[in-house]
Amino acid sequence: MDAKQIATLLCVAITVTVGQASTAQVANIGNLVWMDGNRNGVQDSGEVGIQDVTVQLWNGTRTELLASTVTSGSGTYVLQGATNTALRVRALLPNASLRYSPMDAGGSDVLDSDVFASGDEAGFTAAFTLASNVISITSIDIGMMLPQQANLGNLVWEDLDRDGIQDAGESGILGATLQLWNSGMSQLFASTTSNSVGVYTLLTPEPGDYRVRIIPPTGYALAPKDQGGSDLLDSDFNMFSPAGFTDTYVIASNVISVTHIDAGLISNRVFANGFE
Numbered sequence: 666m667d668a669k670q671i672a673t674l675l676c677v678a679i680t681v682t683v684g685q686a687s688t689a690q691v692a693n694i695g696n697l698v699w700m701d702g703n704r705n706g707v708q709d710s711g712e713v714g715i716q717d718v719t720v721q722l723w724n725g726t727r728t729e730l731l732a733s734t735v736t737s738g739s740g741t742y743v744l745q746g747a748t749n750t751a752l753r754v755r756a757l758l759p760n761a762s763l764r765y766s767p768m769d770a771g772g773s774d775v776l777d778s779d780v781f782a783s784g785d786e787a788g789f790t791a792a793f794t795l796a797s798n799v800i801s802i803t804s805i806d807i808g809m810m811l812p813q814q815a816n817l818g819n820l821v822w823e824d825l826d827r828d829g830i831q832d833a834g835e836s837g838i839l840g841a842t843l844q845l846w847n848s849g850m851s852q853l854f855a856s857t858t859s860n861s862v863g864v865y866t867l868l869t870p871e872p873g874d875y876r877v878r879i880i881p882p883t884g885y886a887l888a889p890k891d892q893g894g895s896d897l898l899d900s901d902f903n904m905f906s907p908a909g910f911t912d913t914y915v916i917a918s919n920v921i922s923v924t925h926i927d928a929g930l931i932s933n934r935v936f937a938n939g940f941e
C-alpha cells in the first residue's frame with residue numbers, strides 16, 4: 666500500500682468517523698477474476714487474471730443492478746457498494762467457451778472462487794452484507810476455466826467368428842465413420858473415421874452425457890453387443906433401437922479418456938458365404 670492509498674483510506678476512515686453510525690457507508694469490493702488453468706477452483710501460482718470481464722454489483726435478491734465495471738489488464742476489479750445491506754457480485758463469462766470454476770474450493774477464502782458454478786445463480790456470489798466499519802474487501806474472486814475435454818474411443822475390429830468379442834487374430838477395420846452425439850441423439854458434436862488399424866478418437870466438448878454412433882463401411886454389419894464378461898473386449902453399439910448408437914456414456918468432469926467404446930463388425934461377404 667503506498668502513501669496515496671493510505672491517505673485515501675484515512676480519508677474514508679475520517680468520513681466514517683464523522684458520519685452518523687446508522688448511515689450506510691460505502692466500501693470497495695473486489696478484486697480478481699482469474700483463469701483457473703487446472704480447474705480446481707483455487708488461485709495457483711502461474712494462473713493469471715482475465716482482462717475485460719464485466720463484473721456487476723446486485724442487491725441481495727438479484728432484482729436490482731447497482732453497479733458495473735470491467736476487469737483491468739491484470740484481472741482486478743473494484744466495485745463500490747453500501748455497507749449494512751445485502752449485496753451480490755456477479756461476473757459474466759466473456760465468451761461461450763469458458764465456464765465458472767468450482768465454488769469455495771480449498772480452505773482459503775483469499776484463494777477460492779466465490780460464485781456459483783452452475784444453476785440459476787451461476788456467476789453470482791451468495792448474498793453478503795458488509796459491516797459499517799468495512800472500507801475494503803478483496804476476497805471476492807471469480808475463477809473461470811476451459812471445460813475438461815475427454816477422448817472417447819477407440820477400436821473398430823472385424824469380428825471374424827461373429828461372437829462379439831475381440832479375439833486374437835481379429836484385426837482393425839479402416840474407414841468406419843464414428844460420430845459423437847448428445848444422449849438424446851439430437852445434436853452431432855464431432856465425426857471421424859477409423860484408421861488403418863481400426864483406431865478412432867472423438868473429443869467431447871465438455872463433461873456431459875454422450876453417445877457414439879457408428880456408420881460401418883460398405884459390406885459390414887454390427888456384431889452383437891455386450892458379449893462375454895469384459896467391457897474391454899466387447900462391442901458397445903446397438904444392433905437395434907437405436908441402431909448404430911451406443912448407450913449413453915456419462916462423462917464426469919475429471920474424465921480425460923475412455924478407450925473401451927469398441928465396435929465389432931461382421932463382413933456381409935463372410936456372413937453370406939456362411940449360409941451358402
Ligand SMILES: [Ca+2]
Nearest residue numbers: 701705707709
Ligand atoms: Ca487453479
Ligand SMILES: [Ca+2]
Nearest residue numbers: 774777804806
Ligand atoms: Ca474468496
Ligand SMILES: [Ca+2]
Nearest residue numbers: 824828830832
Ligand atoms: Ca470375435
Ligand SMILES: [Ca+2]
Nearest residue numbers: 896899925927
Ligand atoms: Ca466395450
